[in-house]
Amino acid sequence: MTDTHDPLHDDRGNNDASIVKPGGGGLHVADNSGTRPAPRLTDAFLVGEGMVGGYGRGPSILNGCTIAAEKGQIAVIVGPNGAGKSTAMKAVFGMLDLRQGSVRLNGEDITRLSPQARVAKGMAFVPQVRNIFASMTVEENLEMGAFLRRDDIRGTIEQIYDLFPILKAKRRQPAGELSGGQRQQVAVGRALMTQPSVLMLDEPTAGVSPIVMDELFDRIIEVARQGITILMVEQNARQALEIADRGYVLVQGGNAFTGTGKELLADPQVRKSFLGG
Numbered sequence: 618m619t620d621t622h623d624p625l626h627d628d629r630g631n632n633d634a635s636i637v638k639p640g641g642g643g644l645h646v647a648d649n650s651g652t653r654p655a656p657r658l659t660d661a662f663l664v665g666e667g668m669v670g671g672y673g674r675g676p677s678i679l680n681g682c683t684i685a686a687e688k689g690q691i692a693v694i695v696g697p698n699g700a701g702k703s704t705a706m707k708a709v710f711g712m713l714d715l716r717q718g719s720v721r722l723n724g725e726d727i728t729r730l731s732p733q734a735r736v737a738k739g740m741a742f743v744p745q746v747r748n749i750f751a752s753m754t755v756e757e758n759l760e761m762g763a764f765l766r767r768d769d770i771r772g773t774i775e776q777i778y779d780l781f782p783i784l785k786a787k788r789r790q791p792a793g794e795l796s797g798g799q800r801q802q803v804a805v806g807r808a809l810m811t812q813p814s815v816l817m818l819d820e821p822t823a824g825v826s827p828i829v830m831d832e833l834f835d836r837i838i839e840v841a842r843q844g845i846t847i848l849m850v851e852q853n854a855r856q857a858l859e860i861a862d863r864g865y866v867l868v869q870g871g872n873a874f875t876g877t878g879k880e881l882l883a884d885p886q887v888r889k890s891f892l893g894g
């Protein structure tokens with residue numbers, strides 16, 4: 618990390634006071650099944666609570682998991698392959714009908730809203746693949762991200778170029794010609810064009826080098842500092858938890874461990890089972 622900012626002891630005014638934890642706080646550990654309901658969360662800014670759901674008529678992939686983040690916080694979902702991390706993100710974004718549970722944004726129940734309606738409410742989602750228009754230029758990609766807006770988008774484009782200077786240099790180039798890390802910047806930039814209050818990222822560092830990963834995480838911290846809530850699924854669990862205000866280890870669609878990123882990184886069981894010792 619080139620940024621010395623420690624989001625775990627930050628000055629963004631974040632606190633988890635609204636998050637009710639059994640026993641008054643600390644690491645929450647589920648039973649061995651990994652499917653015990655997580656602590657009940659009342660009024661966090663973004664909450665997917667007790668989510669149960671699957672694809673079509675198929676089996677439940679989500680078995681009661683709860684994911685939440687306060688304004689300007691970074692929440693990270695980690696866990697083994699197939700645990701349902703991406704599915705949990707899709708559920709929060711409305712791409713999956715919940716059989717039980719709810720999703721709330723800023724106190725409003727949005728469980729039944731379509732993804733498009735959630736975008737209008739301030740949510741942005743960057744999927745893991747096919748997240749840019751490869752044949753369009755970088756700038757056209759950003760413009761596409763603003764399709765819902767009727768106001769002047771120039772200022773937002775400049776903000777995104779400030780955040781990702783390389784995109785300004787390459788603004789006339791087809792996005793498909795950029796490196797993997799730069800394409801991810803385009804995808805994040807495009808999502809930011811709607812001026813969201815929540816930015817959801819599905820494995821933003823997939824396939825990029827460790828240096829590029831660190832840079833991307835630094836930029837994500839910058840976005841969170843602007844008050845935007847980040848919800849992110851990550852395979853690079855250790856590095857992602859380092860920048861996480863809230864960490865969720867999902868196993869079989871349930872909350873196995875929940876805590877601050879720091880708590881999870883320090884927990885021997887989490888380290889042994891999910892962080893490679």
Ligand SMILES: Nc1ncnc2c1ncn2[C@@H]1O[C@H](COP(=O)(O)OP(=O)(O)OP(=O)(O)O)[C@@H](O)[C@H]1O
Pocket residue numbers: 672675678696697698699700701702703704705
């Ligand atoms: N579109 C789909 N239709 C049916 N089943 C799906 C679909 N997408 C995912 N699944 C299934 O849901 C389960 C959870 O997948 P998901 O992608 O959410 O896991 P994950 O924790 O994100 O895993 P990974 O780290 O491998 O991406 C898997 O068994 C997967 O096969």
